Amino acid sequence: MKFMFFISSFILLASIFFIIFGSNLLYSTLLLIVSFLSTSIIFFLLGSYLAGFLHVIIYSGAILLLFVFVIMIINSSSRFISTIDVKNVVKICIYFFICIVFFLDITYPMYKCFNGTKFFQLVSPDRVGIVLFSDYFFVIELSAVLLLEALIITFYFNKDYKDF
C-alpha cells in the first residue's frame, strides 16, 4: 500500500514536471490527465472511494475533456509554447527557490503535529451521503446555483450581438 502510494506520488510529480518543461498544449493536457488519475489512485488508497470515483468521472472525464475540446477548436497545433531558454532557466530557479521556502514553511509545522503517529481511516460513501443530504443540504443547492450561474455567464461571454 505504501509502495503504491509512493509510485503514484512519483508519477504525479513527474507529470507536473513534464508539464513545466513541455512544449505542446495537447501533451500538457494529457499529462494533467495522468496526474489527476494518479491523484484518484491516492484517494482510493486513503480509503475515500467516493472522492476517487468522482475525481475520475468529473475531473478526468468531463473537465479535462473540455480542455481537449478547446485545443481542438482553437486549432493551435502550430502554435507551440516557447521552449525554455537561458533567461527562463534563471527565472525558474528563482521561482523554485521561493517555492521550496514556501514548501518548508508549510511542512515543518505539519511535521511537528503529524509525525506519523496516526493512520487513515475509512470514510464510507454511505456516511458521506447521509451527512450531505441531512446536515449539508445547503451545499448541494449552492452548487446547483453556482453551475447555473456558470451557464449564464458562459452564454453571455460568447454571445455575439450582431447575430440577433
Add this chain to the structure above:
Amino acid sequence: MISAFYCFILSAAMFSLGILVFVIKKNFFLMLIGLEIMINSCLLLFISSGNYWNDALGQIIYIFIITISAVEVCINLSLLFKFYKINNTLNVNSLSELKK
C-alpha cells in the same frame, strides 16, 4: 499504512509546482492548468485531513470544491475563447489589448 505526513508533503509539493506552472508559463491555457494543479492539491489536503480525523466533512468540502472548479473552468475557457478570437494568440502579454 500511509502516514498523514506524506499526504501533506505531497499536497504542499503539488501546490508549489502549480504556482511554478502558473507564474512561469505565459500561455493562457497553461496558466489554467497550473490553477487546476493548485486546486487538486487543495482537494488532496481536504481528503487526507478528513480521513485522518475520520470525518465525512472532508469529502463534502471536496464535492463543493469540485463544483467550484467546474464553474471556474467553464468561465475561464469562455474567456479564453474570447481572448483567442480577439488576439489570435494565447500569449498573456497581449492581455492589455482585450479592451478593443
